[in-house]
Amino acid sequence: MRVHLGSDHAGLDLKAHLLAWLAEHGYEAVDHGPFVYDPLDDYPVFCLRAADAVAAERAEGRDSLGVVVGGSGNGEQMAANKVAGIRCALVWSEETAVLAREHNDANVVSVGGRLHSLDDMTRFVEVFLATGFTGEERHVRRIGQLASYETTRELPPLPESALGRGDA
Numbered sequence: 554m555r556v557h558l559g560s561d562h563a564g565l566d567l568k569a570h571l572l573a574w575l576a577e578h579g580y581e582a583v584d585h586g587p588f589v590y591d592p593l594d595d596y597p598v599f600c601l602r603a604a605d606a607v608a609a610e611r612a613e614g615r616d617s618l619g620v621v622v623g624g625s626g627n628g629e630q631m632a633a634n635k636v637a638g639i640r641c642a643l644v645w646s647e648e649t650a651v652l653a654r655e656h657n658d659a660n661v662v663s664v665g666g667r668l669h670s671l672d673d674m675t676r677f678v679e680v681f682l683a684t685g686f687t688g689e690e691r692h693v694r695r696i697g698q699l700a701s702y703e704t705t706r707e708l709p710p711l712p713e714s715a716l717g718r719g720d721a
Contacts, residue, residue, distance in 0.1 A: 555610065556682065557619040559585040559603030561596035561629065564622030564666040567674055571620060574675055580682070596623055597632040604633035604641065604661055611638065611660060619661035620678055630663035637703055645669070650677045654684035656692050
């Protein structure tokens, strides 16, 4: 499996660690930068490239995933989620990594390099990469609603149970 990585300066060391870890575990890692420490770098430059590569390869039918890393992972997740077809999940535990894949079929994971130990973050990525999507109808339906909105910008219809409550 090919794994695309991008980060900001705060995630540079973790990204370097993950590149080596991925290679040791049989993954083909692609580094989208940064390649040197620059405390003024702009994470969208690197995270958008990593996410765009994942989206392009998945559109070709390839089994690619992505990892974006920052100080908190928040901005990196937001950047990756701007790419059409990307569902990037910010993970902070093994459980959130599992649920991101099983329920949301997330194809990019974001981790906060300043918030967890190196071992924990590596484990979150490992769990994310090893977990598959369940394919349950309810999850497929929800992902379909997101994908539809992404392309049409039309909100999904309210369910019958929500009608008449004044919150439409």
